[in-house]
Amino acid sequence: MNSFKDCHDTQLGRNTRNFLQQHMTFFRVHLTCFVIVAFIGSLILWGIGNEREDIPPGGQVVLMIMMLLGSQVVTSTVPLLVKKHRYCRVARIAIDPSDHEPVGPPTPPIVEVLVPETFSRSEPRVEELQHASSKWSMVAKRGSQVLEKLGSKIKRRAEDEAWMAEMATKRQAEHLTEVFQEHQATIVLIRIIVIYGVLVHLMGFFIAWLSILCGRPYPRNLIRHKKKTNLGFFSLFAVVSAFCNVGYIASSENLMPFNSSLVLLLDMILLIMLGNGIYPPCLRGIIRLLHHFSKGNTKQACEFLLDHPRKCYTHLFPPNTTRWLLISFFGLNGFEICVIYILDWNSTAFDGLDTGEKIVNGIFQCVNTRSGGMNSVAITGLSPTTLFIFAVMMYVSAYPVFLSRQATRQKSVDDEGAISHLSARKQRDILDTTLATQFRRLLAQDTAYLFLATFFICVSVNHGLKHDPLNYNIFSVVFEIISAYGGVGLSYGYSCSLRTEPGYCVDEPVSFSGKWGVTPKIIMIVVMLLGRHRGLPDNIDSAILLPEQKFSNIMRRQTSE
Template sequence: MINSSCFGQKLEIFFSFSRKKLSCFNQSFSCQKLEIFFSISRKKLSCFNESFSCRIRSFFRFFLFHVNPFWIQLSYFIIVSIFGHLALMVSKPRTAWFRPKDFDMFFTSVSATTVSSMSTIEMEVFSNTQLIIMTILMFVGGEVFTSFLGLQFTRSKFSKNCPSSDQNSVNLGHNFPDHQIELDVEKEKPDINNIIENGSLNYSSIKVLGYVVLGYLFVVHLIGSSLVSLYVNLVPSAMKVLNDKGLETLTFSVFTTVSTFTNCGFIPTNENMIVFKKNSGLLLLLIPQILMGNTLYPPCLLAMIWVLKKTTKREEFRYILMNYRDMGYGYLLSGHHALLLAMTVFGFILIQFILFCSMEWNSQVMDGLNLYQKVVGSLFQTVNSRHTGESVVDLSRISSAILVLFVVMMYLPPHTTFIPPNVHVHEEFPENGKQSQNRKKTFMECLIFSQLSYLAIFIILICITERQKMEEDPLNFNVLNVTIEVISAYGNVGFTTGYSCKRQLKPDSLCVDTWYGFVGRWSTKGKFILIIVMFFGRLKKFSMKGGQAWNLS
């Protein structure tokens, strides 16, 4: 019995040991199968990701190299405007009793995105959330930010190590308009072989230039917002305006700085800057931001790069200054061209300042201002006529001669430069160093009109859509006011003569004076035409050489 019991125990131990061995074997085998399965899955997933990324890159490169830059930028502004419109519609306005029309909200979104500041709604209707949304729209639609995006597209065309000649010869089309003139004073046209040999330095220089532009963008906004906020907090009269209108100091400071730097012209108050016309310190803070964000941006950028070159001694900054035409960034100019541009800008300001003071010094728009406030206010008004559109006076009350002068200033491109005839100049070479006139123009290019022709067409169309109001209310709806509104939208300025119930020949007891622009009184068709004008003006660089096929002799 004892032997039988011992034998049974041995069998149990044997089977128990066997089961453990078998279990370990099964676990080991299962683990191996799982490892093999996960390994194969990882490889397949990696291959899928690589294939998907390759397809995305291929699509991106096809989009970048083969799609006309005009359609890229037009799509960008339309998409941003649509998203801005949806955001403005979702957020609630400040006034519960009044909700703007859907089309007027879209008009406002387009106006902010194209930095035009044409208004069909009073600014104090918008809530704090809507003001923040408009701030974002103005920022992403500003010229400096969109040019920064264009610079990133240019960088993506270059391989980090060895760019090909095709990559170097492709023009993004986000540079200055083709009509811009460059001075041939620093270097001759670069040899494409030298560019290929220095491809790595070219790539790193474009990358560094992107950081410089981005730093310029944020530093100006940070300093500008801080200074405006500091001024408002220190000056009781300015703070009283914000308190009376229910505006937050931070929102006002950031909104005003972004609008001023991007040359949009929106201000969170109904009266624009008229309510601050006695705050000369605030006006003086905004004037440099106006110039640094548009007309004087190329000289300021060049000065910033020169300072960085002297302080950091980095080779990229020297390369940028010596090869500014190869950077794919049209705001880089030669030193002489930047100097002539700055002189032209200040020359236009001086001419306007002298004429404005001579015509309006003792007029109603200057009532209540002392000598210092008149000088600063006149300077601020004339600086704004070149694309910003902020105003300290009621434009409907100034003389017609000054209005015509402002129309001319609004029409001129922001980087118009006076170049003396004794300075040797040459045109840009947008197509691999060959002059554009040597290329045979397509039929569609020959049909393109000049800028003035398009503006005349737009004015005629608006006169047609608003013909009934022009007959019934000729003092408000006259050709000069319509022309000012169209040229202001084309130049992305925002100047407007507004609408006055007092000028009605047949007084309407229900008419109420409002602070939005003259376009706010137009029909929906007229507003839609002005939306087209704003897009057209924002992308005017693509049609600056139109009309050359038309011989008027």
């Protein structure tokens, strides 16, 4: 009977594993994590409580943490951390399968520890009180055990890394050379990314803080007295928001009061580019410098990263692709800057600014259109042609990195088997990494999503389109949807002075979608989630494959040869 039960459990586990391999794609895991984090964050913000205009300091800290968790740099580093801790397990099993201990049942949640085994719901209340002291002593004991296990786990991982470095030099593990090299390269890459993120934030923070302290008194007094916000916290919040390309500022006016603070605006421009557009080129440049000046294992790891960039990381590309990415980034931004200078140099958006301030604000607004979402001028004062160009740039914001990633994806002998459960057309689109195919694939997806979102939102706000045409018009709705889908956040806003019908109205510092009802807001949430997850790497991308899958592919490749 027991053997039958064990066989049944084994079959059930195998079926469950096969189901997860087919249906738990990287996209679905990524989307699920975002939804969970957003839901938890919204519950915390709701519990803290907030006014219509200003979020309290506790809520701003929560927002800052969520911005970091959702940033492109952090989310792209998570697969590296997962792979790093699984390389040693794969190597040990490959070298000596008999030494591998089967994975036991999962450890029960810590919350179960709070109920000692000696307790029973049927015992009288008096006996529960008598055992209260033993209950808390058991909790303390189990807490110390958890800390001890955590310490031993950290120590074991350090020993695993040392063992991997030692085995990489032995002949008995020559067939695992690629695994050892990629493991060492992953460790070096994680260190580079962490140091890069910390240094960029520190640099940006000190420049922003000093520029506000030494700048004009009006914006500084506005933050201190009207907003009652610490200047240091304001600077830190702005720096995190810029690097993570979110667009939030701890002020309802965004950065419009700082449109004359040129150092602050240039600092924000640099942070936005370092956190998104030029992040891959900067990463490759740092690895090249480290390869030139380092020695030993670090030099070998950097050489592996430079020779096989897409095998390790989703945001590391070969030299030609990196150059193309730089050209496309500065080319699109340069075109946008030329448009805004030609059409809006004397527009009301730049009223009160001198020549130097117009130049910097124009660059700042164009860079933010691609991803940042901040604004230092009122975009409603810009010409319709410029706003149309803004909408196009928000629409294509994800294309350069996506096309670079797809065109340089490492192919494997098991690619077709990994996507065999998909339709023939989807398989063909995924396996064909040419720019034309991948561009058509993403464009078709984007067009379908945006058409459906625009249709349903227009139906939901149809009353405003009829009775408030100056605020509610098709272009303003489409602009808002594209801004959400592109992950930018620019908005027309809503002005009571443009209302054509009488009625009570108070101007509020909210986006245009903030004036919508519940249904269109829910649709916008879905649009933002879909837009944030467009262009993610496919499930067969080598940069997100687990070491077990990579080792299997290596064995198949060696067998086929």
